[in-house]
Amino acid sequence: MPESTTPSVIPKIVFEGVSKEFTVKDRAGHRQSTRFTALDDIHLNIAAGQFVVLVGPSGCGKSTLLDLLGGLARPTSGRILLDGEPIDGPGLDRGIVFQQYALLPWRTAQGNVEFGLEATGVPRRQRSAKAKEFLDLVGLTGFEDRHPHELSGGMRQRGAIARSLAYDPDVLLMDEPFAALDAQTRESLQDELLRIWQRTGKTVVFITHGIDEAVYLGQRVAVMTSRPGRIKRIVPVAFDSRTATDDLRSSPEFARYRHEIWSLLHDEVARAQQLEKEEASV
Structure with missing residues (x-):
């Protein structure tokens, strides 16, 4: 069912009954194929400036949903609106950060940040100043001239965010931009991302497998079902402040939200695992 919204507030992003199917050939390589439903009847509204996190079992269609929002794929049915206009392809109004850093290895950190600015026609002098500004924003001042192989994993991901x-x-x-990082670096970048989000006011849609990460970052956590992916429930996460305490993750509030989301996910994870077993035995 569609989410209820206040009539006077127009959401930044709207998913209206979005479904996505793929054609899958059988394993024997025969011409026979079947239709595979990744997402089914997704309804989701996201307000401007909101930080929304998607969680769900493996294979539930989280990345497919993000691909649709990024314009990298099109829904089989339904539509996605951005500022009231249907999304029909990629655009500079959406920036994407993947788990893999996707930095150009032959460019420096600054050169990577400037890459997108070149495509938009920003003059060279302005590109340089803007790149330095955003490298500073993500804490990479002093590393402008380093190539990706000279940076740690966390630094490379900071560069991808800056770009x-x-x-x-x-x-x-x-x-899942922090999935490949060690625990300490991941928590450090979570704090950095919150700081950047609070400073820039961007609308953020974030995918993770980690319940702790979802609770720590998200104002709203959308819990998805096992395949085909649907929105099972949206959990509002309301802390008085995410920066007022150094021990938020150990607070009773944090534990309560974590338990609520895990309870919603538990059956879905079990269903996804059972489905995997059934498909492996075919």
Whole structure:
């Protein structure tokens, strides 16, 4: 069912009955194929400046949903609106950060941040100043001339975030951007991302497998079902402040939200695992 919204507030992003199917050939390589439903009847509204996190079991269609929002794929049915207009392809109004850093290895950190600005026709002198501004924003001042192989994993991901922010997209799409990092670096970048979000006011849609990460970052956590992916429930996460305490993750409030989301996910994870077993035995 569609989410209820206040009539006077127009959402930044709207998913209206969005479904996505794929054609899958059988394993024997025969011509026979079947239709595979990744997403089914997604209804979701996201307000401007909101930080929304998607969680769900493996294979539930989280990344597919983000691809649709990024314009990298099209829904089989339904539509996605951005500022009231249907999304029909990629655009500079959306920046994407993937789990893989996707930095150009032959460019320096600054050169990577400038890359998107070149495509938009920003003059060279302005590109340089803007790149330095966003490298500073993500804490990479002093590393402008380093190539990706000279940077740690966390630094490379900071560079990818800076590159996505530099051309000033309205919406930042993030597909498990911290999954490959060690725990300490991941928590550090979570704090950095919150700081950047609070400073820039971007609308953020963030995918994760981690419940703790979802609770720590998200104003709203959308819990998805096992395949085909649907929105099972949206959990509002309301802390008095995410920066007022150094021990938010150990607070009773945090534990309560974590338990609520895990309870919603538990059956879905079990269903996804059972489905995997059934498909493996075919």
